Ligand SMILES: NC(=O)C1=CN([C@@H]2O[C@H](COP(=O)(O)OP(=O)(O)OC[C@H]3O[C@@H](n4cnc5c(N)ncnc54)[C@H](OP(=O)(O)O)[C@@H]3O)[C@@H](O)[C@H]2O)C=CC1
Ligand SMILES: O=C(O)CCC(=O)C(=O)O
């Protein structure tokens with residue numbers, strides 16, 4: 001039987017799944033399509049690490065490993081919902097929740113001295129950060145706003161904060177000593193195994209990575225962030241924010257860049273509270289409190305320290321002395337430096353640009369901001385966008401064009417695959433990358449504390465990416481721009497390869513009439529924004545990091561959210577991975593559900609992914625019914641948009657559950673109305689009629705529950721029965737689905 005794997009993840013998308021999956025499963029079954037789930041939630045991934053410590057009933061399979069293997073096969077058809085990429089504070093909270101539920105799993109070890117702690121640490125390191133996406137992404141990325149969504153946004157433009165030409169908002173980035181400046185890059189001539197080692201000033205060799213297998217044609221980069229330059233830069237920017245009287249904020253990707261960015265985050269915390277760390281740094285370190293985990297973890301832990309009160313006073317003093325801090329939640333006093341995963345650059349910078357260049361201050365008022373993005377590789381795209389808004393005002397969603405993305409990401413390409421090759425340098429000396437013959441390919445002189453990393457980008461994904469760019473440019477008829485800077489070592493290697501592979505496409509006549517250019521990121525931004533203001537579309541063809549940034553930046557400006565994106569990963573071995581939108585798991589929405597039984601999550605991304613998945617399955621398994629389901633779902637989604645059935649912003653209207661009902665209704669009506677498959681039409685006709693007849697009753701049942709706190713039996717591992725009861729409150733709808 002043809003099969004779709006639907007992922008069981010975390011937070012808001014998981015809650016939505018309790019309501020939407022029963023609808024999908026019931027409809028798909030009628031076309032002989034089986035929908036199975038696999039648990040790749042943070043809780044599930046933690047439990048899969050410790051089979052020996054769990055009872056038979058508690059033990060779970062390593063679903064992520066299974067799906068990682070499946071993604072390499074032609075039959076793969078996976079719908080991937082957003083999942084938590086856990087920072088250390090999130091991981092600790094999830095561990096605690098599971099322990100309280102009776103799972104005998106170890107604490108997260110602060111320092112790993114014993115063998116047992118080392119094993120636990122290694123297990124948790126596998127779960128930490130962006131541990132899912134790089135495993136499943138065995139293909140490059142194609143993210144765009146479907147036409148129906150773009151038309152909807154034009155007809156119902158979302159609110160955009162006005163921009164003033166006097167705005168003091170800016171990006172601050174390093175001009176030397178960063179990853180951009182220090183990058184070296186080589187193309188590997190033949191299959192080989194590399195080694196990364198540190199050579200101390202006394203010639204002591206420490207192996208950092210014993211074995212790094214590489215393939216011919218692969219691009220290998222090495223670079224480092226000079227920690228002294230970073231600290232000087234941060235101190236300057238803290239003073240600058242104060243002098244310019246703007247909020248201070250830092251924007252990193254501590255989740256995906258799970259080794260480097262928490263360290264950089266820790267340096268920001270230390271730079272903001274210099275006296276605190278001068279006076280109490282040793283005491284904090286001895287107590288296992290790391291600045292890398294943020295101010296929140298520090299504040300939680302100080303009460304137990306002998307100098308707790310003094311430390312707390314030093315923090316207050318630091319906040320009083322420094323610039324005003326941007327806030328994550330001003331009501332609760334959660335600052336930009338509380339939790340490394342609270343402010344994630346891809347979502348946080350566009351949210352700021354959408355809101356007049358403002359973030360929230362501690363007084364609960366919006367204000368201009370200095371957005372600190374230490375590494376300069378990609379910071380320029382945001383400064384260019386900010387300058388553009390300052391000069392021309394906010395973008396107009398009713399008229400603006402679109403910037404879809406073709407992103408290089410297969411096989412853990414570039415920075416997002418670098419965490420197992422990233423090291424905080426232990427001592428002065430050199431870090432070098434040696435080939436199998438013992439020759440140094442890359443060599444850097446480093447100081448203690450520098451953050452050194454290697455990235456790898458295999459040749460086959462690069463070829464596939466260039467081909468996907470040509471395919472998309474052809475299919476959409478709009479210019480495609482490669483966002484690459486020849487002044488950067490890695491990009492220079494990519495440009496050479498792109499020119500070579502484009503020449504092959506050119507010789508085959510594939511490029512006729514297409515505009516394909518290469519521009520450095522800030523210039524590509526300016527070019528795309530100029531076109532966007534004229535209502536014109538431009539494909540951004542980017543590496544993995546800009547894929548991430550651009551697929552939140554442009555959708556958030558164009559559509560108000562990246563949740564409405566079509567996000568397809570054509571897997572290199574022929575399968576399909578269908579991501580649901582381009583956003584994350586929206587923790588704020590879970591808090592709202594628990595508080596007032598209202599879920600604002602918009603499942604449009606799931607609808608688009610499901611239609612694309614059914615379409616892919618129809619071709620792969622030659623299943624006519626699946627084709628009908630795909631086509632009718634697309635039509636239903638268009639009606640859904642026209643009828644404005646996304647969750648309303650406020651309690652009282654339909655929420656996520658009501659939106660699922662309307663999608664189910666329109667979908668059933670479309671299946672009943674089509675003539676391709678009369679058996680299916682016959683099954684769905686009476687069903688669609690009864691749903692329509694009961695519509696008022698069902699919506700009333702769904703909306704009646706709103707307004708009171710609910711218990712879903714856990715945050716990282718909700719209780720299935722409780723969560724299902726909360727998410728499926730309409731008996732009428734449930735009975736109808738059961739009878740289908
Ligand atoms: N593909 C993946 O698996 C991804 C996972 N993540 C993970 O998600 C978590 C949160 O990340 P964060 O950076 O805060 O980004 P999110 O995209 O989760 O949240 C930012 C904001 O986007 C809006 N939003 C996103 N999706 C939807 C939706 N479907 N319906 C309605 N609103 C939506 C909400 O904002 P508003 O109030 O403005 O409407 C939300 O508060 C982290 O744990 C992160 O690691 C992040 C990105 C991708
Ligand atoms: O894997 C993650 O942590 C985030 C992924 C993400 O933000 C993206 O792919 O857009």
Ligand SMILES: [Mg+2]
Pocket residue numbers: 346347548549551552582583
């Ligand atoms: Mg992203």
